Amino acid sequence: MARQVGETARWDWGGGEGSGKIVQIYTESVTKTLQGSEITRHGDDDNPAYLIEQDDGDRVLKLDSELK
Template sequence: MAFRTGSKVSWKWGAHTAHGKIVESFTEKVTRTLKGSEVTRGASRKEPAYLIEQDDGDQVLKSRSELTAD
């Protein structure tokens, strides 16, 4: 199941859970510079990648398989 822009999601981050909102989705390989580091995710229609804005304003790039709906 793909998420829509604006969907609230969560993912595991170490021993914790992080939360955020989807701001963009990708169905092809994508690279973004986030907090000074290049982050790349493979993506397809079956396994999209998502740019997510965290509750604190930072952005992360995650694959569909890493996410859970909030």
């Protein structure tokens, strides 16, 4: 599923659901320091990685396969 910058993304988180807006798309491996933790996702053309900003301003890094 092709997603775009600015689109809302949702994922399972704990007993509920997380959501936020896509701010960047990566089709290669990417490592970001988010909330003090180094997070890596191995994005590619078939399963891109997304940097997503939540309503509270925190950012998460998710693969397309992790999203709903």
